[in-house]
Amino acid sequence: MTEQLRAMPAVAARFSLDGRRALVTGASGTLGARFAEVLADAGAAVTLAARRSGPMEALAARITERGGRASVAMLDLADPASVPQAFDASEAAMGGPVDIVVNNSGIATPGLLLEQHDADWARLMAVNLDGARRVAAEAARRLVAGGASGAIVNVASILGLRQGAGVAAYATSKAALVQLTKQQALEWARHGIRVNALCPGYIETDLNRDFFASEAGRAQVRRIPMRRLGQPADLDGALLLLASDAGSFITGTALVADGGHLVSPL
Secondary structure, eight states: OOOHHHHHHHHHHOOOOOTTTTEEEESSHHHHHHHHHHHHTTTOEEEEEOHHHHHHHHHHHHHHHHOOEEEEEEOTTTTTHHHHHHHHHHHHHHHSSEEEEOOOOOOOOOOGGGGHHHHHHHHHIIIIIHHHEEEHHHHHHHHHHHHHEEEEEEEEOOTTTTTOOOBHHHHHHHHHHHHHHHHHHHHEEETTEEEEEEEEEBBBBBHHHHTTTSHHHHHHHHHHHHSOEEEEEEEHHHHHHHHSSGGOOOSEEEESTTTTGGOOOO
16 A cells, blocks of 8 residues: 555656646636646646636636636637647647647537438538548648657547437437547557547536436436536546656556446437
8 A cells, every 4th residue: 555655646646737738628618628727737837728718717717817828819610720830730739739729619400311401411511521620630640740749639529429319410410420439540650649538428518507407307317317417627537647647658558537438328
């Protein structure tokens, strides 16, 4: 036991992100903001990237007040030119290249397949899949050019691993993102770049809080084996594992954090 206790500081150190530079997309939303704060608290200098500057500026101020480092970069994943511009802004603000990426941006357009409009489908894929691909590729190109290693976390969903009623477009985009993650991991492992997918279950956010407070929402929560809704903090450990040296031999995986939802009976 004594030897185990002595080893604990070394284990904890592997989760440290001191000296790392991270970029979090969708940082103006509930999950993106949480991811950014967790990375900053672990020691990373974090660039917040999204379309809405107000929430990001407020978040950057909170991180700075706690002794962390944070910058803001405008990013619109529907605009391909916006991606390299965000990385340029991050490098200028943080003094070096990004070596951790959290691809968190995503949108949802609920609807049945026979009612899905082409424009809605294309817009969702442009953000959830094409946008994530561009961000990851931009990070990888810069890391390879600089001979540096890195970690990319693509935020998918359990809906990328299982079906759900009325969410075909979203589920398809997340399933494709999981497969893209594996392909990226295969091609970039030789460069020291790890790529993994984080697949949350039902997590309470500002956008879904009212629904999960309704009877229909409570009925869905009852189907989760843990019988509770996930909180953003429930993803902290998984994120740090995939982003830090603690996960240095993990790549190409889809890590599920869902309270047992995927193992619930059909």
